[in-house]
Amino acid sequence: MPELPEVETIRRGIKPLITGKKVLRTVLRSSRLRWSASVSDLAALAGQEVVDVERRAKYLILHFSDDWLILHMGMTGSLRYRPSGCPPAKHDHFDLVFDDGFLLRFRDPRKFGGLLFSHESPFSTPLFAGLGPEPFSEQLDGHYLHGLARGRKIPVKNFIMDQKIIAGIGNIYANEALFLSGIRPSRAAGRIGPGRYEVLAGNIRRVLSHAIEAGGTSIRDFQNSDGRPGYFSVQLNVYGKEGCPCPRCGARIEAARTGQRSTFFCPHCQR
DNA sequence: CTTTACGCCTGACGGC
DNA sequence: TGCCGTCAGGCGTAAA
Secondary structure (H helix, E strand, O other), rough: OOHHHHHHHHHHHHHHHHHOEEEEEEEEEOOOOEEEEOOOHHHHOOOOOEEEEEEEEOEEEEOOOOOOEEEEEEOOOOEEEEOOOOOOOOOOOEEEEEEEOOOEEEEEOOOOOOEEEEEEOHOHHHHOOOOOOOOOOOOOOHHHHHHOOOOOOOOHHHHHHOOOOOOOOHHHHHHHHHHHHHOOOOOEEHOOOOHHHHHHHHHHHHHHHHHHHHOOHHHHOOOOOOOOOOOOOOOOOOOOOOOOOOOOOOOOOOEEEEOOOOEEEOOOOOO
């Protein structure tokens, strides 16, 4: 569930549940995640309280009294908040057990996600240094995108999914934002003017904020949901709609591949 | 430097 | 029913 809106929805869901809670112990069941904090580092979290729950790009940041734990959901990661007695299911790799009888549990069947431990704020470490601006920051506008795209030949869809350019855009919302902007995903990033990039920047924000709002409607179900709050309630225009009529002009939505990722677009509206 | 290809993992689905 | 290929919302690295 990995794009920015899903991670933000998780953040909003768990923040009120775990802020101020004290860690009793941690349980790591898998050592083969893409990234994994060491058992000894994780053990140091015992006794610490959750100070805040933050997000940067698609990373979820648990800020404890002394240390930080950074979670990435990969393609299939999810979190659950359950009573401590609940037995782990398949692919439940990590538990953060609190002293009030509840735990936060990380599940990831494909193990593309992972955990990172840090003694200092990740906002000042190399991990985040290379990330582009958050989509809702003032830095993201037409001039910014146009400047970085100058001379580049990669498809604009790959360009906006590059986390160094903008943080948090994944395959679904890249497709959707380009549809709203009337830009063909395969168009070379360097062959789009500042005006069209301004439109695109606005539509990126629009798509992401709609998705976050949709996620928000299911936050209160977080404790009992399957760990993917809000995800399926988002109305999509093109993603996964191959052969369906374009909501704007009625032409058939086409599917293609750009950079080994599936791409959907309206051949009539998007140029 | 930019761009492309691949690997990491498991599960779901469609065709035979 | 089972087997097999293909696909999946991400990202890091190697190679061209």
